[in-house]
Amino acid sequence: MTYNMSADIDDVIELNVGGVHYTTTRKTLTSDKNSRLAELFDKDNQSSSSLIRDGKGRIVLDRDGVLFRFILDYLRDDTIQLPDGFREKRRLEREAEYFKLDGLIQSMHTLNDTHNGCITIGYRGSFQFGKDGLADVKFRKLSRILICGRVNLCRDVFGDTLNESRDPDHGGPTSHRYTSRFFLKHQFIEQAFDMLHEQGFRLVGCCGSGTSAPAAELKPGIDAEESRWSHYNEFVFIRE
Known part of the structure; x- marks a missing residue:
């Protein structure tokens, strides 16, 4: 069995989202093929070459770094679970709209319905x-x-x-x-x-x-x- 280390390293993505650092995989970021993240990180997409990097080589996304963890949670599990007393649902929905995550937006609406x-x-x-x-x-x-x-x-x-x-x-x-x-x-x-x-x-x-x-x-x-x-x-x- 041959272990392709270079391919695996290439699929690990270091992000700087609004000053907050994340480590994830290309598979996670491209799991929703219709999203803006899939457009940015798909290997076959030319736009990925124009991504900005910080001084340590992390890819910079100028978005809300704290809320981005919920974006990653959704991409990993295809569902969303918010903590009790979470007060930034509208801001998170705006982030989902920016990243073109229609499934997350629908999940947010369903979540709101249960809290009516x-x-x-x-x-x-x-x-x-x-x-x-x-x-x-x-x-x-x-x-x-x-x-x-x-x-x-x-x-x-x-x-x-x-x-x-x-x-x-x-x-x-x-x-x-x-x-x-x-x-x-x-x-x-x-x-x-x-x-x-x-x-x-x-x-x-x-x-x-x-x-x-x-x-x-x-x-x-x-x-x-x-x-x-x-x-x-x-x-x-x-x-x-």
């Missing part, structure tokens, strides 16, 4: 007033932003900003579990809205309630005037 659903955001708040009961509203106060919905969907959208310590139900697959006990580690309702918008959710409904007078007995430290303006609001978002 509703998330409800609720918060209890009040308005902070000036000293001595002046009617000059200073700012809005939020005590906590509550998150309700399917567990894996909430994690997918809010990632590490989600506080799960109040959720006692850890049994069963998260794809089928729902919770009304999550809340956010911050108190910025607009940030929560931005995160939902970035993940393709839209507002479909909202409701609110408030008090018109303070309770008969207030807890120590609670301002009577401020308590008159306490309110609770909920916002329902959907991705489909």
